[in-house]
Amino acid sequence: xxxxxxxxxEKTVVGSVMFGVTLGVVAYATLGERKLSGFFQDRHGPNxxxxxxxxxxxxxxxxxxxxxxxxxxxxxxxxxxxxxxxTFMAAGFLIAVIPFGDRIVxxxxxxxxxxxxxxxxILYILAISSLGVYGVITGGWASNNKYSLMGGLRSxxxxxxxxxxxxxxxxxxxxxxxxxxxxxxxxxxxxxIWQWSVFTHPLGFIIFYVSAFAEAARIPFDLPxxxxxxxxxxxxxxxxxxxxxxxxxxxxxxxLASGLIATLYFGGWSIPWLTAPAEPTVWWGLLTFAVFxxxxxxxxxxxxxxxxxxxxxxxxxxxxxxxxxxxPLAVLNILAxxxxxxxxxxxxxx
Amino acid sequence: MANTEVKSDPFRKxxxxxxxxxxxxxxxxxxxxxxxxxxxxxxxxxxxxxxxEISHRWRGRHVLKRDEFGRERCVGCQMCELACPADAITIQxxxxxxxxxxxxxxxxxxxxxxxxxxxxxxxGMCEEACPEAAIFLTPFYEFAEDSREKLIYSxxxxxxKVGGPIFYKD
Ligand code: SF4
Ligand code: SF4
Numbered sequence: 001x002x003x004x005x006x007x008x009x010e011k012t013v014v015g016s017v018m019f020g021v022t023l024g025v026v027a028y029a030t031l032g033e034r035k036l037s038g039f040f041q042d043r044h045g046p047n048x049x050x051x052x053x054x055x056x057x058x059x060x061x062x063x064x065x066x067x068x069x070x071x072x073x074x075x076x077x078x079x080x081x082x083x084x085x086x087t088f089m090a091a092g093f094l095i096a097v098i099p100f101g102d103r104i105v106x107x108x109x110x111x112x113x114x115x116x117x118x119x120x121x122i123l124y125i126l127a128i129s130s131l132g133v134y135g136v137i138t139g140g141w142a143s144n145n146k147y148s149l150m151g152g153l154r155s156x157x158x159x160x161x162x163x164x165x166x167x168x169x170x171x172x173x174x175x176x177x178x179x180x181x182x183x184x185x186x187x188x189x190x191x192x193i194w195q196w197s198v199f200t201h202p203l204g205f206i207i208f209y210v211s212a213f214a215e216a217a218r219i220p221f222d223l224p225x226x227x228x229x230x231x232x233x234x235x236x237x238x239x240x241x242x243x244x245x246x247x248x249x250x251x252x253x254x255x256l257a258s259g260l261i262a263t264l265y266f267g268g269w270s271i272p273w274l275t276a277p278a279e280p281t282v283w284w285g286l287l288t289f290a291v292f293x294x295x296x297x298x299x300x301x302x303x304x305x306x307x308x309x310x311x312x313x314x315x316x317x318x319x320x321x322x323x324x325x326x327x328p329l330a331v332l333n334i335l336a337x338x339x340x341x342x343x344x345x346x347x348x349x350x
Numbered sequence: 351m352a353n354t355e356v357k358s359d360p361f362r363k364x365x366x367x368x369x370x371x372x373x374x375x376x377x378x379x380x381x382x383x384x385x386x387x388x389x390x391x392x393x394x395x396x397x398x399x400x401x402x403e404i405s406h407r408w409r410g411r412h413v414l415k416r417d418e419f420g421r422e423r424c425v426g427c428q429m430c431e432l433a434c435p436a437d438a439i440t441i442q443x444x445x446x447x448x449x450x451x452x453x454x455x456x457x458x459x460x461x462x463x464x465x466x467x468x469x470x471x472x473x474g475m476c477e478e479a480c481p482e483a484a485i486f487l488t489p490f491y492e493f494a495e496d497s498r499e500k501l502i503y504s505x506x507x508x509x510x511k512v513g514g515p516i517f518y519k520d
Contacts (some may be wrong), residue, residue, distance in 0.1 A: 037387075040387055306381070309380045310377065
């Protein structure tokens with residue numbers, strides 16, 4: 001087979017598998033969230049559709065497709081229809097650069113378990129994930145509903161505020177690792193467990209983690225859809241599959257945010273103290289793939305866990321936390337990191 | 351000590367300690383509480399398969415009782431209709447025809463007796479008002495039907511079968 005053909009085949013297979021697995025996880029994240037919410041409240045959670053409620057996502061899908069599509073009379077139809085796809089696409093594009101696993105060697109050909117190991121990985125993620133706000137604000141605007149509009153506005157100001165803190169937290173990480181490639185960052189974290197960035201950047205981790213909650217608009221930062229103030233926020237007027245797509249986009253965002261936290265701060269697919277074999281087999285690939293997902297699942301669990309623990313912020317508290325606390329802390333963190341690196345001699349701590 | 355002072359005056363401002371202002375210890379504590387619930391046994395009653403225990407004094411579906419000779423106790427006095435705060439009961443009273451004489455205690459009886467189960471608020475006032483101890487509320491509570499008309503229960507549906515025990519359905 002020609003080189004280009006093999007390349008296309010490899011990327012198609014890796015791409016579809018990663019995409020399919022992620023979407024599967026996202027679909028079951030909706031069930032997982034409801035199940036875990038049930039457990040946190042001493043309930044069972046959905047358990048009627050199939051054994052242990054396992055067919056619930058399928059039933060939900062059928063429901064979304066067969067429900068009545070409602071478009072408000074005075075809504076801006078084109079924008080109204082297009083908004084959910086924005087949210088979903090912005091979240092879905094992130095799949096491209098997440099390192100789901102290590103490289104494997106099949107028939108002498110090296111295959112990365114990552115769709116694209118681009119050298120601007122983190123930059124790409126920050127850029128794309130901020131596009132997600134367009135879906136929310138377009139949806140809020142196009143609905144021609146004051147609650148939706150307020151939800152959209154809140155969402156945009158929230159995302160902009162917390163993106164800064166998140167970006168600055170990542171800058172400190174980059175000074176240390178000396179690379180923007182996500183794969184390289186994971187490789188830098190292999191070895192003993194204290195190589196994980198969470199131990200070298202505890203402050204940066206906290207800032208990043210809080211910002212990730214705000215970016216994903218999860219409780220305690222779910223102001224864009226605060227039910228008791230804004231009905232449902234930006235998706236108040238949405239029904240059927242358009243609403244489903246918004247939800248799906250949000251869960252994709254949550255899943256990939258968890259994956260990103262695992263990748264940047266918890267060693268991604270790497271296993272502490274274990275080094276990759278010289279000739280990585282498919283089994284090694286599957287092992288790293290599984291490790292990545294286990295770490296991701298843990299952070300998704302924490303997302304849900306926090307949801308049932310913390311109350312929602314007031315709007316001014318949200319802004320105060322973002323601008324007056326997290327951003328100064330993040331700047332301080334960068335300065336401290338730079339000072340430490342200069343003192344210990346040079347970037348790229350191994 | 352700060353605690354008791356705060357209790358006596360809930361609006362008193364006091365300086366938060368550093369640990370309190372960081373919120374993180376408090377968040378950790380809260381997360382601990384929720385996690386303990388995560389491992390607790392669910393308290394849910396799996397309803398259609400598993401029924402909750404209902405008190406025998408539960409105020410549910412009505413029954414019109416018969417006396418020990420199988421005669422309808424109801425004399426159609428309409429006291430229940432008057433007492434009903436929800437206007438759920440509709441009675442048409444009439445004179446007992448000779449061929450039905452053995453089924454009644456007096457010459458007046460309820461020709462029709464309807465209770466609209468959707469109007470009824472299950473207050474039990476009818477039971478209290480009845481001078482003949484004819485109407486009672488039973489612990490039956492599963493009323494679901496697919497139309498409003500089906501939930502207007504007729505006298506036939508409400509009256510006990512002759513010689514039968516208290517019935518709940520049919
Ligand atoms: S229970 Fe109350 S509302 Fe129902 S029929 Fe009797 S008096 Fe009326
Ligand atoms: S049920 Fe009792 S109160 Fe009502 S009409 Fe019959 S006898 Fe009178």
